Amino acid sequence: xxxxFMGTPDFAVPCLEALIKNNYDVVSVxxxxxxxKGRGKKVLPSSVKAKAIEHGINVFQPKKIKEKENxxxxxxxxxxxxxxVAYGQxxxxxxxxxxxxxxxxxxxxxxxxxxxxxxxxxxxxxGEKKTGITTMYMDEGLDTGDMILKxxxxxxxxxxxxxxxxxxxxxxxxxxxxxxxxxxINKAPRIPQNDYESSYASMLDKKTGLINWENSGKSICDLVxxxxxxxxxxxxxxxEKMKIWKxxxxxxxxxxxxxxxxxxxxxxxxxxxxxxxxxxIEEIQLPNSRKMTVDEYIRGNNIETGILLGE
Numbered sequence: 001x002x003x004x005f006m007g008t009p010d011f012a013v014p015c016l017e018a019l020i021k022n023n024y025d026v027v028s029v030x031x032x033x034x035x036x037k038g039r040g041k042k043v044l045p046s047s048v049k050a051k052a053i054e055h056g057i058n059v060f061q062p063k064k065i066k067e068k069e070n071x072x073x074x075x076x077x078x079x080x081x082x083x084x085v086a087y088g089q090x091x092x093x094x095x096x097x098x099x100x101x102x103x104x105x106x107x108x109x110x111x112x113x114x115x116x117x118x119x120x121x122x123x124x125x126x127g128e129k130k131t132g133i134t135t136m137y138m139d140e141g142l143d144t145g146d147m148i149l150k151x152x153x154x155x156x157x158x159x160x161x162x163x164x165x166x167x168x169x170x171x172x173x174x175x176x177x178x179x180x181x182x183x184x185i186n187k188a189p190r191i192p193q194n195d196y197e198s199s200y201a202s203m204l205d206k207k208t209g210l211i212n213w214e215n216s217g218k219s220i221c222d223l224v225x226x227x228x229x230x231x232x233x234x235x236x237x238x239x240e241k242m243k244i245w246k247x248x249x250x251x252x253x254x255x256x257x258x259x260x261x262x263x264x265x266x267x268x269x270x271x272x273x274x275x276x277x278x279x280x281i282e283e284i285q286l287p288n289s290r291k292m293t294v295d296e297y298i299r300g301n302n303i304e305t306g307i308l309l310g311e
Contacts, residue, residue, distance in 0.1 A: 001101065001184055004079040006030040008046045011165060012085035014173035015106055016051055019083070022177050027079050028058040030065070032088050066092045074098065081183065083176065084138060093140055101183050103138040106172045108165075110134060110150055112198035115143035120168060121161045122201040125226030127218065130154050131164070133172045135179040137190065144198075146190040148182070151175050157221075160228040209233040213260030213310055217249035217274045235260070235309040237286075242309075245291055246283035251276060260309040267295040270303055 002025045005016055019026050029052040037044045045053070052059050062070040071094050081101035084091070086108075096103045109119035111134040123131040132152040139145040151171050155164065182188040209227045211220055211234065224233040224247050232243045247269070257263055257273035264271040269280040285291040297303070 001025070001081055001180065002027050002079045003180075004028055004030065004074070004077055004082045004099070005048075005052075005085075006082060006087040006091075007048045007085040008032045008088045009086050010047045011108070011169045011172075012048050012087075013051050014169045015083065015085045015176050016048060018173035018177050020055055024180070026052075026055075026057050028060055028077055030060045030062070030074070030087070033061045033063055065089045065095070071095060081180070082138075083180075085172065085176075090142075091138065096138055096140065104148070104176075104179060104183070105136050105138045105143070105145065106176050107134045107136065107143055108168045108172065109201065110152065111136065111143060111147055112193040112195065114199055114201040116201040117203040119201040120164050121204055121226045123226075124155065124159065124161055124164060125223050127222045128155055131168075133168055133175050135175055136193075144193060144195070146192055148179050148188050148190070149175055158225070160225045162229045204231055206231045211235045211244070211310065213272060213279075214275050217251060217277045217279045220274055220279050221247050221249050232285075237303075237307065237309055240287055243285040243291070244281050244283070245285060246281075248280045248282060249274070250278040250280065252278060258308060262303065262305050262307045262309065265294070265298060265303045265305055267298070269294045272309060 003019055005019065005026050007016060008031050029048060031046045031048045034043050034045050036042065049059050060073065064070065071092060074095055075098060079099060081099045082103040084103065085106045107119065109123065110132045114122055130152050132150055134150050135148040136145045137148065153167055153171060179188060209231050211223065224244050227233045228245055232245065234241050234243045255273045255277060259273055259275060261273045262270060263273055263278065269282045272279045272281060281294060283291060283293050284297060
């Protein structure tokens with residue numbers, strides 16, 4: 001089966017590798033244009049483009065895939081199926097209807113929950129016990145197409161979004177191959193989604209990470225895990241942004257302190273009054289400094305007790 005692959009970030013790379021390993025004919029890769037990355041803002045290719053070049057696969061990088069000239073270029077390619085994994089642009093109807101075997105998407109949630117841009121992060125931020133991968137036939141809606149296969153992944157209370165990302169991208173690669181094998185023999189199911197059970201995983205930005213210390217300790221720690229490694233949860237300490245990479249929570253019936261107040265600082269961490277207990281900040285990063293444990297930081301710096309965070 002001839003495959004046109006559309007994808008951009010690290011998450012999509014294992015799926016492309018799986019297609020190559022399983023001897024699918026990847027006729028071309030469509031990915032986002034090269035963009036500036038990192039502190040130096042050096043223009044670099046997407047992870048998918050780098051992998052495609054490594055394997056000698058043709059790469060197409062339209063700025064706007066909906067433009068007629070780009071639709072025409074794709075229509076002249078020879079493929080049976082389109083596989084889309086975190087491509088980053090909405091496909092027009094003309095492209096969705098091109099392949100005889102359908103346009104297949106690998107999505108990082110158990111649909112219909114967490115449709116949208118950041119399902120991995122929001123599953124952790126919202127304290128879910130499980131998430132997973134869904135493969136589906138794409139339609140014009142946002143992650144609304146008929147489902148094909150699902151694979152569940154259990155979440156634990158220590159897992160970060162980065163760790164879950166690495167698990168799900170491999171699960172997605174395996175499920176993609178299983179899905180394509182069913183499509184090849186015309187035995188792939190079509191399971192309609194229940195829109196009433198749907199939820200939306202909105203795009204993240206840096207403001208998403210601002211901690212409200214009135215919230216429960218668990219929800220604060222879930223936010224920290226769900227935004228690690230990006231955009232990273234944070235608070236304000238003495239008018240400076242303090243990024244919080246890791247924390248834990250001690251639940252107490254009553255906290256006789258103002259929310260966000262630093263109660264204690266020791267080698268274990270920074271103890272903060274939260275909505276229903278104490279959050280212990282264990283790993284931090286202050287401006288012009290590297291990420292480090294609180295134990296490391298206080299060996300050469302001072303964190304004052306009594307300070308109110310977030311103001």
